[in-house]
Amino acid sequence: MRVKVSRKAHFNAAHRLHNSAWNAEKNREVFGKCNNENGHGHNYEVIAHVTGQIDPESGYVMDMKDLKSFMVEEIEDRYDHKNLNLDVPEFASLNPTAENMVVIIWQRLRRRIDPKHELIVTLYETERNYVEYNGDE
Amino acid sequence: MRVKVSRKAHFNAAHRLHNSAWNAEKNREVFGKCNNENGHGHNYEVIAHVTGQIDPESGYVMDMKDLKSFMVEEIEDRYDHKNLNLDVPEFASLNPTAENMVVIIWQRLRRRIDPKHELIVTLYETERNYVEYNGDE
Amino acid sequence: MRVKVSRKAHFNAAHRLHNSAWNAEKNREVFGKCNNENGHGHNYEVIAHVTGQIDPESGYVMDMKDLKSFMVEEIEDRYDHKNLNLDVPEFASLNPTAENMVVIIWQRLRRRIDPKHELIVTLYETERNYVEYNGDE
Amino acid sequence: MRVKVSRKAHFNAAHRLHNSAWNAEKNREVFGKCNNENGHGHNYEVIAHVTGQIDPESGYVMDMKDLKSFMVEEIEDRYDHKNLNLDVPEFASLNPTAENMVVIIWQRLRRRIDPKHELIVTLYETERNYVEYNGDE
Amino acid sequence: MRVKVSRKAHFNAAHRLHNSAWNAEKNREVFGKCNNENGHGHNYEVIAHVTGQIDPESGYVMDMKDLKSFMVEEIEDRYDHKNLNLDVPEFASLNPTAENMVVIIWQRLRRRIDPKHELIVTLYETERNYVEYNGDE
Amino acid sequence: MRVKVSRKAHFNAAHRLHNSAWNAEKNREVFGKCNNENGHGHNYEVIAHVTGQIDPESGYVMDMKDLKSFMVEEIEDRYDHKNLNLDVPEFASLNPTAENMVVIIWQRLRRRIDPKHELIVTLYETERNYVEYNGDE
Numbered sequence: 054m055r056v057k058v059s060r061k062a063h064f065n066a067a068h069r070l071h072n073s074a075w076n077a078e079k080n081r082e083v084f085g086k087c088n089n090e091n092g093h094g095h096n097y098e099v100i101a102h103v104t105g106q107i108d109p110e111s112g113y114v115m116d117m118k119d120l121k122s123f124m125v126e127e128i129e130d131r132y133d134h135k136n137l138n139l140d141v142p143e144f145a146s147l148n149p150t151a152e153n154m155v156v157i158i159w160q161r162l163r164r165r166i167d168p169k170h171e172l173i174v175t176l177y178e179t180e181r182n183y184v185e186y187n188g189d190e
Numbered sequence: 191m192r193v194k195v196s197r198k199a200h201f202n203a204a205h206r207l208h209n210s211a212w213n214a215e216k217n218r219e220v221f222g223k224c225n226n227e228n229g230h231g232h233n234y235e236v237i238a239h240v241t242g243q244i245d246p247e248s249g250y251v252m253d254m255k256d257l258k259s260f261m262v263e264e265i266e267d268r269y270d271h272k273n274l275n276l277d278v279p280e281f282a283s284l285n286p287t288a289e290n291m292v293v294i295i296w297q298r299l300r301r302r303i304d305p306k307h308e309l310i311v312t313l314y315e316t317e318r319n320y321v322e323y324n325g326d327e
Numbered sequence: 328m329r330v331k332v333s334r335k336a337h338f339n340a341a342h343r344l345h346n347s348a349w350n351a352e353k354n355r356e357v358f359g360k361c362n363n364e365n366g367h368g369h370n371y372e373v374i375a376h377v378t379g380q381i382d383p384e385s386g387y388v389m390d391m392k393d394l395k396s397f398m399v400e401e402i403e404d405r406y407d408h409k410n411l412n413l414d415v416p417e418f419a420s421l422n423p424t425a426e427n428m429v430v431i432i433w434q435r436l437r438r439r440i441d442p443k444h445e446l447i448v449t450l451y452e453t454e455r456n457y458v459e460y461n462g463d464e
Numbered sequence: 465m466r467v468k469v470s471r472k473a474h475f476n477a478a479h480r481l482h483n484s485a486w487n488a489e490k491n492r493e494v495f496g497k498c499n500n501e502n503g504h505g506h507n508y509e510v511i512a513h514v515t516g517q518i519d520p521e522s523g524y525v526m527d528m529k530d531l532k533s534f535m536v537e538e539i540e541d542r543y544d545h546k547n548l549n550l551d552v553p554e555f556a557s558l559n560p561t562a563e564n565m566v567v568i569i570w571q572r573l574r575r576r577i578d579p580k581h582e583l584i585v586t587l588y589e590t591e592r593n594y595v596e597y598n599g600d601e
Numbered sequence: 602m603r604v605k606v607s608r609k610a611h612f613n614a615a616h617r618l619h620n621s622a623w624n625a626e627k628n629r630e631v632f633g634k635c636n637n638e639n640g641h642g643h644n645y646e647v648i649a650h651v652t653g654q655i656d657p658e659s660g661y662v663m664d665m666k667d668l669k670s671f672m673v674e675e676i677e678d679r680y681d682h683k684n685l686n687l688d689v690p691e692f693a694s695l696n697p698t699a700e701n702m703v704v705i706i707w708q709r710l711r712r713r714i715d716p717k718h719e720l721i722v723t724l725y726e727t728e729r730n731y732v733e734y735n736g737d738e
Numbered sequence: 739m740r741v742k743v744s745r746k747a748h749f750n751a752a753h754r755l756h757n758s759a760w761n762a763e764k765n766r767e768v769f770g771k772c773n774n775e776n777g778h779g780h781n782y783e784v785i786a787h788v789t790g791q792i793d794p795e796s797g798y799v800m801d802m803k804d805l806k807s808f809m810v811e812e813i814e815d816r817y818d819h820k821n822l823n824l825d826v827p828e829f830a831s832l833n834p835t836a837e838n839m840v841v842i843i844w845q846r847l848r849r850r851i852d853p854k855h856e857l858i859v860t861l862y863e864t865e866r867n868y869v870e871y872n873g874d875e
Binding site for chain 5: 755757759760768769770832833834835836837838840841865866867868869870871874875
């Protein structure tokens, strides 16, 4: 039986939406108040969804303690209580929109999850705005 | 990278489930207390999910400020603080079940969203009852 | 030990804010879109908070099954899937604002709860708007 | 129009993760504190998602009162306020992991839902851990 | 300025409501399905509310990292993934109703919190049932 | 009848906990990762609770549209999508802990609310950490 198991984590971070190839006016026009020079922030919630066969011995698709550890190491330890633009290498030159963030998070978790399992990642920026990535190009 | 972006809106409306082609007994049998002659109401929550490629310049699939505006114009301005049966033309003769509502909302938003993007709409009637439509016929 | 025990119920109802002693213009000015002639509606949530001594034998302040029954009889059976203005006697001439509703609900529950217990009632009209009454005049 | 309708139920149960074919050390290693001999418990939430054509007369995919009844009979009456390992036959020899539980729940509901409808079941063990099954083998 | 600071924790536990001084019939009559012999369980949420003056240097009423540690040591380490009746000494002979539990938790935390601060504890057994204790006798 | 009416607003902001009178080591010791030099952020939720007599004509304690406007002007317009330390004058030299923030917000709203009404303000920094102020010194 193929079951999807999901685990939620969270981190609190500052960010600023900005494209350094654009001038200030264009940045303000596209990103509005999200372009505020000194940044703003969110309580992000991230859900990793892993789909695979139930192991008949353990009754697990995968050990959720492992999934939790991967999410701590790849997400919480790197992003929690950080300024994404200034403190996190992967967003030094990549605009930390929710869309770009969910792809990066998916790529980081993908390396840790058994290749036989499918992976989807959902990222909530607020309760009203969220994004999801399943590896599609 | 194809990402799904989701945005939530809400509206408070009255409605009554009723099929005028049926007699009172049949209506009561099928719709139960939802058939109450003077109506009842809900705090509806609606989520639009739009899937498409991330624009490399903005880092956006689409501008969420635009999606928010479309949802205000097509959903909130039309349904919020209204009686769906009596005040909203599309439900004058169409029974405002959650199922019919989500299809109508999907059709209205579909015209506003870039055709290259996929659209799914989720409508919560209560926290315990909700429906979803992706355009399938 | 005096403990406060709380129990949540919910009902879905239509209502219209209107003062029949005022003209249409004044009603529209004060109540805005809540004055919509054909009504609108909400998923109401109501919480009864009862404070009293823990009974040493049962370990209960009061039997929550009783509190649940009182809330079904006094609130859910009367208001759920109703139009408050048209179907409920207590709001035939009393404007069903959340404030007036919470007082009425408190009065109805007060008669059912042991006089030695304190009672507070909270009523959520939406997740963003709610009211509370403790019997103060 | 093919719409997915979803309905939530809940039950409160005790369980213990344990594989009787393993020794105590192996059980503790794999299941950690979930292997606690006297069990622990959860407020489970379960959502049944049913996808099908909207009936043009009722405006329903299926009568949600029926779906609610099926969920009471197949889930709540069987699992609520029970010890899953000791009180529920299907988990007498099957380890009640969330993964195994969601498959069993899906199988029980599947027999009650019209075969022309698709069924997905989501089971929340906690707000942070949940699983989903759609019948895939 | 006296401010109330609140911190939430959670634990998953099994329990059974039972008074060993009563016979089986009386226990079943009072506690209903909560008396199930093999127990049931909950995802408990507990909130500690501490009221005191803001320290002008730190801007804190108390260090929330300390409050978090106290809650881990006094609540989570003792109750999480346990059977309250069988694994926890304080409930060996005290019926683990939510009312009795919140008093015990308050007493345990009270010894850890600075006496100049007021303490209130809220315990959610489910989203629909919760209790609160402030030390009143 | 004296009723408490409550209204929720939200804002997304960056902040850094820091006392410029302390050295780096002391700041890191007291504020931990909240002292991160480039800041972090939150989705703040703020609830204003206003208690007063129900006006017999309107059925309102106060017009919630007014309360909403006050909260937009005094809170959302000033703090949303801002860096509290760098963009907001009141936190230029006052450490933006949740405790200090809730006092400032209370003081700003207090000037806008009718003096005959009581005011309490609750501020959620995260779902797990929140503070409340009622004007007590």
